[in-house]
Amino acid sequence: MSQSPHDMVHEGEYEAEAYGLHVPHSSKREIWIVFVVLALVTAIEFVFAFAMQSGTERTIIFLLLTVFKAAGIVLYFMHMKHETKRLMYSVLLPMLLVVYLVALVIIETQG
Amino acid sequence: MSTHVTIETEGKVWDGRRLALGATYGKVMMWFFLLSDALTFSAFLTAYGFFRFASTTWPSPEIVFQSFPFLAPHGGWPLVFVGLMTFILIASSLTMVLAVEAGHRKDNRAVLNYLIATIIGGATFLGCQAYEWSHLLHQGLWIGVSNNDFQVDNEIHNGIHHASLDGTYDHAAKEWVAERRIFYPVKTVIDGVEWNIGGQATDQAARLLGPDHFPVSDKPVLDYNGVAYMNAHGDYINPGNAQMVIPSGETMMFGKLFFFITGFHGFHVFSGVLILLIVCIMAAKGIMAKRGHYEMVEKVGLYWHFVDLVWVFVFTLFYLI
Known part of the structure; x- marks a missing residue:
């Protein structure tokens, strides 16, 4: 009676729909807004590159803007925002190891 | 008949009826592949940061x-070309996500058009990178540098410079540094003393070594005689008197890291263009329309956005900081 999702998939239905999933969807409006924000933040980075002397403060500003852009790409372009919390944490939490590594490198290179 | 195994804990997450992470197998696997790839890139970029910030x-x-092709091939337009490359890649990410959106609407025509636009963007980016690599190569930067390439003496013997062989290296060294090497920190030996010239001094240099121990100039200063450089004390040295000019250790390290990491990223872009071509052909043949869903476009989309994501970090670390 109750058909397993795999059977349904072989009959040519969308696997995600066969499992009764709501497929994440983003509107064109949202996509364009994210694109414009990414382009603007890149432009702001250029302003800082020429208007500010290189140094620790500028490096921190660049890194913050970069993480902001990365978050925009992951959350909206890659639809991470619409995925389940479980998938989100499975992918993002291991990246904390990188944060740890970067922190170590910063500490060690400060002499 | 498929043999569907029903496990005791029916209705729970892991019984095979529900997707554990709320996404299809293909997409979850793509996410985990990208996670592993992100860790690989993190390792490379962290190594770069390590050498970068530990250097003087x-x-x-x-x-x-x-430099900018055709318009400013000999320089003068700092960071403009990489700005264009970055914009091209972000724009290709936009057309990619529009292709995914069209797939949700099951609009085969729009999927095809956006995929073609994305491929054009990716291929253009690769072309830009090829130009940049070739330009830097011609300026003498590469992953490994043979000492011979950088010895004034050797260049004269190879007839590269039209200076005389009677021991006056002035012309050769001056021209050589003037034409090509002002771009990178170089180490020169003048009367037995080593000088480091060019490049930007880091905070580290000022704090740990100071100009007394390690003369580092803020920027190359060109004087009316040809080329002269000023060190942190304001003393001029003339590279024309150099007995030997070699790239500094930092320049060579920069070359290794730059070409390896942008090369690894470029290889990802190249693979992405190939996969996009395959999906594009699938769309053109109507394979996905027949299937009734465009998950293939979503999966290649995830990969493509990841390539863009990595570039965001490469751009900041190599071009801005």
Whole structure:
């Protein structure tokens, strides 16, 4: 009676729909807004590159803007925002190891 | 008949009826592949940061990256070309996500058009990178540098410079540094003393070594005689008197890291273009329309956005900081 999702998939239905999933969807409006924000933040980075002397403060500003852009790409372009919390944490939490590594490198290179 | 195994804990997450992570197998696997790839890139970029911030001097991005094909081939437009490359990649990410959106609407025509636009963007980016690589190569930067390439003496013997062989290296060294090597920190030996010239001094250099121990100039200063450089004390040295000019250790390290990491990223872009071509052919043949869903476009989309994501970090670390 109750058909397993795999059977349904072989009959040519969308696997995600066969499992009764709501497929994440983003509107064109949202996509364009994210694109414009990414382009603007890149432009702001250029302003800082020429208007500010290189140094620790500028490096921190660049890194913050970069993480902001990365978050925009992951959350909206890659639809991470619409995925389940479980998938989100499975992918993002291991990246904390990188944060740890970067922190170590910063500490060690400060002499 | 498929043999569907029903496990005791029916209705729970892991019984095979529900997707554990709320996404299809293909997409979850793509996410985990991207996670592993992200860790690989993190390792490379962290290694770069490690060498970068532990070094006393480093090539200045505004000086290294200042040429633009046709319009400013000899420099003068700092960071403009990489800005264009970054914009092209972000724009290709936009057309990619629009292709995914069209797939949700099951609009085969729009999927095809956006995929073609994305492929054009990716291929253009690769072309830009090829230009940049070739330009830097011609300026003498590469992953490994043979000492012979950088010895004035050797260049004269190879007839590269039209200076006489009677021991006056002035012309050769002056021209050589003037034409090509002002882009990177170099080490020169003048009367037995080593000088480091060019590049940007890091905080580290000022704090740990100071100009007394390690003369580092802020920027190359060109004087009316040809080329002269000023060190932190304001003393001029003339590289024309150099007995030997070699790239500094930092310049060579920069070359290794730059070409390896942008090469690894470029290889990802190249693979992405190939996969996009395959999906594009599938769309053109109507394979996905027949299937009734466009998950293939979503999966290649995830990969493509990841390539863009990595570039965001490469751009900041190599071109801005």
